Amino acid sequence: MWTAAGSLAAWLWLLLGQGFFWRTDVRLPPRRDPEVWPSVCVVVPARDEAAVLPASLPSLLTQDYPGPAEVFLVDDGSTDGTGELAHELARRHGGLPLTVASPGEPPAGWTGKLWAVRQGIGLARARDPEYLLLTDADIAHAPDSLRRLVAAARAGGFDVVSQMARLRVESLWERLVVPAFVYFFAQLYPFRWIGRRKGRTAAAAGGCVLLRTEAAERARIPDAIRHAVIDDVALARAVKGSGGHIWLGLADRVDSIRPYPRLHDLWRMVSRSAYAQLRHNPLLLLGTVAGLALVYLVPPVTVVVGAAAGSAAAGVVGALAWLVMTGTYVPMLRYYRQPLWLAPLLPFTAFLYLLMTVDSAVQHYRGRGAAWKGRTYARPDTRPDAVVGDET
Known part of the structure; x- marks a missing residue:
């Protein structure tokens, strides 16, 4: 009893x-377009992603974004032809300029993904973008995704705008486990608390993170979190700890296409x-x-x-x-x-x-x-x- x-x-x-972690109404606000659209560089770390790249990369290359934008895909030691496929998709679909880089194996003390992100950000800095969009190779974006992210960051004065991509839910095990995964995450990191300037709670969803370049430099991203396995939460803590303002919510038009058909x-x-x-x-x-x-x-x-x-x-x-x-x-x-x-x-x-x-x-x-x-x-x-x- x-x-x-x-x-x-x-x-x-x-x-x-x-x-109120259980509510699902923390979404991007209605779009308010800025007078001048800032420049954005999209960084995509990819390791053996040939199976999902045909559905994800074209969604980035064909973004309906009014400002200058460019995509940098970092091939992190793939053995399935990810880099070659990325070039072929760019030739086939056109759209935003694409650069494919291969940095080699990460040095000691770095996780592979963050080493790839570091190389991508290094290439992007030559373009001096105002924002960086860090997104995974298994994430498909609606045509207006980048436009909405930038508009929300500008309107709210956010240094990070992150969306929890809608994960794939098709198999029986996905139905049982995946919604609960996001539910537990929101319970641990209530989205309403994350958006508070003076709050301590900080988290992001690594599949879709729009990051102000100035905030990244101030927080020493990604060098300051190079060891982190849970890199998205570490990134958010680093940015918030250096005085940044962050936002995280559920996505409507950003989807993860990676299948998890079995319980294993x-x-x-x-x-x-x-x-x-x-x-x-x-x-x-x-x-x-x-x-x-x-x-x-x-x-x-x-x-x-x-x-x-x-x-x-x-x-x-x-x-x-x-x-x-x-x-x-x-x-x-x-x-x-x-x-x-x-x-x-x-x-x-x-x-x-x-x-x-x-x-x-x-x-x-x-x-x-x-x-x-x-x-x-x-x-x-x-x-x-x-x-x-x-x-x-």
């Missing part, structure tokens, strides 16, 4: 006191960085496991145990906590256009995330760390000097 009451109290706090694929996506999020701290891991159990697993368990033991009070309190949990998940399912019967299954999905987090720690202590596309970062750096700014 007391455990169920604790879970209900936690859910009432999350419902009302955690920045989703498991790998989450587990490769989950323990890094906890700063490789065993105590934080224990606290996270206990918190996930109390908040997500206790409600259905007390309903079942209360019914079996004849404890109606415990069952009712557990059911109320489960009901609040289910209600907070409904807006995210609607955003992803998924059936609402998935909402009561959130405890099952949370249990999967609990196991993924534990597995992430196990892989870390086995020396495998954050493995991705042939590279393994056995001990990703999460030292305080690797990130400028405050923790959430």
Whole structure:
């Protein structure tokens, strides 16, 4: 009974006191075009992305942007012909100028993606752009995406405008896991808190980050975060810690096209960085496991145990906590256009995330760390000097 009451109290706090994280209405404001459109350079790190590039790169090259813009794709040691394909797509579709660079293997102390981003930003600086759009090779943009991002940055005075791309949701496992991934992220980093100038919460979504060049230089991006496995959150903290103003919201017309059809694929996506999020701290891991159990697993368990033991009070309190949990998940399912019967299954999905987090720690202590596309970062750096700014 007391455990169920604790879970209900936690859910009432999350419902009302955690920045209304469960609402999905933090979107780009209506566009207000600036009088003069600033110059933008788009930087795309790409490693073995030939499968998705035909759907993503043309969406960047054909952007309907009134100002000067150019695309820099950095081929990060691909073995599938990513660089050659990028040239072919540029010849076929035309549009914005495209430069393809191959910087070679990253030096010690750098993650591969951030080394590629560094090379792309270095090339872009020769054009002296006012903004940099950092976007992943598996992200497809609507034709007006860049225009809307720049307009929002100018109108709001933001140094970072980032959109959480709508992830692919087609397979059964994607339906169960993907909306919850964004839901949990918003719970950890409430979007409304991120936009506060004096707030401590900072986060971005690495698939789509418009970054003011001056702010990048002031925050020493990407050098200051070169060790970061969770590079988007590290970038936002660095910019905010150096006095920048950031914004993060859900996207309407920016989509991730990378498929995660099997549970194994989703498991790998989450587990490769989950323990890094906890700063490789065993105590934080224990606290996270206990918190996930109390908040997500206790409600259905007390309903079942209360019914079996004849404890109606415990069952009712557990059911109320489960009901609040289910209600907070409904807006995210609607955003992803998924059936609402998935909402009561959130405890099952949370249990999967609990196991993924534990597995992430196990892989870390086995020396495998954050493995991705042939590279393994056995001990990703999460030292305080690797990130400028405050923790959430």
